[in-house]
Amino acid sequence: MNKEWTVGSLIPGREATRLQPKQPNRSAEEKKLPAPMIEWKQKERSCSVPVTSGVTLLDAALRQGCTIDYKCRKGTCGRCAVEVMSGETFLSSKNEAERKKLGAAPRRLACQAVIREK
Numbered sequence: 167m168n169k170e171w172t173v174g175s176l177i178p179g180r181e182a183t184r185l186q187p188k189q190p191n192r193s194a195e196e197k198k199l200p201a202p203m204i205e206w207k208q209k210e211r212s213c214s215v216p217v218t219s220g221v222t223l224l225d226a227a228l229r230q231g232c233t234i235d236y237k238c239r240k241g242t243c244g245r246c247a248v249e250v251m252s253g254e255t256f257l258s259s260k261n262e263a264e265r266k267k268l269g270a271a272p273r274r275l276a277c278q279a280v281i282r283e284k
């Protein structure tokens with residue numbers, strides 16, 4: 167006789183319940199969400215950079231190997247102006263140099279916009 171023993175199989179009138187193997191706990195690594203990104207566009211070029219706290223958007227772009235136009239790195243020439251497509255909440259508020267150069271335009275100066283954690 168080939169009998170499979172299950173919980174309840176020995177109790178008369180009770181439906182047998184198969185023992186389910188415990189699901190292994192997923193490690194914290196597996197549960198990790200994808201890293202948040204900031205996507206920007208300058209002229210016809212676009213690029214995404216990971217959220218790295220304390221780094222300017224320009225430096226993050228250069229680290230990422232993105233092609234980005236820039237010159238002074240001081241917020242005066244305006245050549246690094248980008249349109250942020252997503253992830254703007256990870257950027258510092260506009261500073262004085264950005265407000266002076268861009269006014270209320272929805273663009274940012276990549277050399278002045280500092281990435282921060284939410």
Ligand code: FES
Binds near residue numbers: 236278
């Ligand atoms: S590089 Fe000149 S304003 Fe950013």
